[in-house]
Amino acid sequence: MPSTSTGGDTAPAFRTYVEENLDALGSDPGREALIHGDRRVTAGEIRDLVYRMTRALVAQGLRRGHTVTLLSGNLPEIIAARYAANLLGCKVNHLYNKLSADVQATIVRDVETHTLIVDPRLAARAAEVTALAPxxxxxxxxxxxxxxxLLELAARESAEPFPNQAHPGDVCTIRHTGGTTGHPKGICSTFGQNPFRAMEHNADVRLLVCTTLAHAAGHMADATLREGGVVVLLEDFDPAAVLAAIERERITDLFLLPPLLYQLMDHPDADRTDTSSLRCIAYGGCQSSPARIADAVRRFGPVLLQFYGQNEAGGISILTAEDHDLDHPRHLQRLRSAGKPLEGVEVAIRDEDGRDLPAGEHGEICIRSERLMQGYWKQPELTAEVLRDGWLHTGDIGFVDEEGYITVVDRLKDMIVVVGGHVYTSELEDVLNSHPEVLQSAVFGVRDADRMEQVHAVVVPVPGSGVDAEQLRALVQEERGAMYVPASIVFTEALPLTDAGKPDKKRLRQEAEAAASA
Structure with missing residues (x-):
């Protein structure tokens, strides 16, 4: 839809991310665009499939404003289905596969799903969901x-270009939180302010997707296809499979959440795999350990880049590859940070009364940019609480140093209130992870019988190590003081992860509460 003009000059017509990507796919239709197992799909094939699917969806009664929900693994066809639905001006919601059927059904019902598009491998789950939410x-x-x-329907349709039906203010996506801290919230972004649209890659990028397309990997796939690169799809994260794919497909770019990055560099195949093609390992999505990130730089070279963002805010900041310099005198402090704000992003640190705080002081991280969400789906009160006077209140606690680097110390809801003050979980995790015989840790609060919060830690030790709870308590006592010493330290072989790849603290908390009750 053309924009209004002023002074006799015609503003450029509004174009969605789908139109931009379809044009890019059509500019060199014979090039390889998507790889999935033994299948190699050209740019022209995926573009044609989008147009055929769009017409098939119209024939099934879909129209602008309807909601399409996706339940699928990392298939090339699910990217085409998302593009087709968005080309029609439909809202798209992509479910996390590892949520329970009950939670998935709640989301399907909540977003008023008109059409559910399903991976045939998830047919049984789809039947469970639609029995609860028709x-x-x-x-x-x-x-x-x-x-x-849908593929049979699409095969009968024309592959001629289909005109965009979306308007700039229409909701493009409804992305839900992962459900690790309660009922998932629907985060709405419009076609006009797609929050991750500014992500760019070079044309020679070969991106490996090994986490769900419903999360950040989907945005990176869009950017790669738009710039003429190749997207290699794996169904899930398996460190051996990821390493093999990096070597086989000469992968240049990769996105991992920190726990998955640790698994990758700790895998025995890492030392005998050729990873020299890697140019960028982007990580983010949850807190990382400076000591472990330093290990990753030593293992993979100067290719790491941290990305800090939220679905509510889009991209916020990056810690560049240059910022990962281990020769920098304060490299561990630098690696603890989330880097500097992206262009066009304003950051303020504010106290509980909304006053701006000076450099170094802890407060809530607040963001202002053109990429902020439209709001939470059907939750106007929560939207008004989070979006105030053009600023997004992220719910993250942090500070900005004198050089402009942002450090995130905790989520407001994860901060543990104890006698004498607050325990920031990420700071305690950093201390635990600094022990040479600790690979990873997760810290959270559990209320005791008197409703007071107690600090609990779950630790993944180096296999065969002799580290025990008392050694770790002594380390914490020395580094952070008695207030930070965990009441309980439990050892495990691996932390449970959400579908997005984050430590599942909700599950860990439930297990700790059950153990305490027993």
Missing amino acids: VKSVLVLGPSDAGTD
Whole structure:
């Protein structure tokens, strides 16, 4: 839809990210664009599939403003389905696969799903979900008893270009939080302010996607396809498979949450795999350990880049590869930070009364940019609480130093209130992770019988190590003082992770509460 003009000059017509990507795919239709297992899909094939799917969706009754929910693994066809739905001006919600059927059904019902598009491998789960939350139409990406075969419908349609139906102010996506801290919230962004649209890659990028396309990897895939690169899709994260794919496909770019990065560099295949093609390992999504990130730099070279962002805010800041210089005199402090704000992003640190705080003081990180969400789906009161006077209150506690680097110390809801003050979970995790025989840790609060919060830690030790709880308590006592000493330290072989790859503290907290009750 053309923008209004002033002074006789015609402003450029509004174009969605889908149109930009389809143009890029059409500019060199014979090039390889998507790789999934033994399948190699050209740019022209995926572009044609989008247009065919769009017409098939219209024939099934979909129109601008309807909601399409996706339930799928990392298939090339699910990218095409998202593009087709967005080209029609539909809202798209992509479910995390590892949520329970009950939570998925709640989301499907909450976003008023018109059509559910399903990976045939998840047909049984789709049946569970739709039994709890019926939808008007179930379309499957292949033959299945779960619904109508969308690919068969699309094959009957024309691959001629289909005009965009979306308006700038229409909701493009409804992204839900992962459900680790309560009922997931629907975060709405519009076609006009796609929060991650500014991400760019070079044309020779070969991106490996090994986490769900419903999370940050989906945005990176969009950027890669738009710039003419190649996207290699793995179904899930497995360190051996990721290392093999890096070597086989000469991967240049990779996104991992910190716990997955640790698994990758700790895998025995890491030392015998050729990873020299890597140019960028982007990490983010949850707190990282400076000591472990330093290990990753030593293992993979100067290719790490930290990205700090939220679905509510889009991108906020980056810690560049140059900022990962281990020869810098304060490199561990630098690695603890989330880098400097992206262009066009304003950051303020504010106290509980909304007053701006000076450099070095802890407060809530507040953001202002053109990429902020429109609001939470059907939650106007929560939206008003988070979005105030054009500023997004992130719920993250942090500070900005004299050089402009942002450090995130905790989530407001994860901060543990103890007798004598506050315990910031990330700071305690940093201390525990600094022990040479600790690979990873997760810290959280659990209320005791008197409703007072107690500090609990779950620790992943180096295999075969002899580290014990008392040694770690002594380390914490020395580094941070008695207030930070955990009441309980439990050892485990691996931390449970969410579908996005974050430590699942909700599950750990429930297990700790159950153990305390027993």
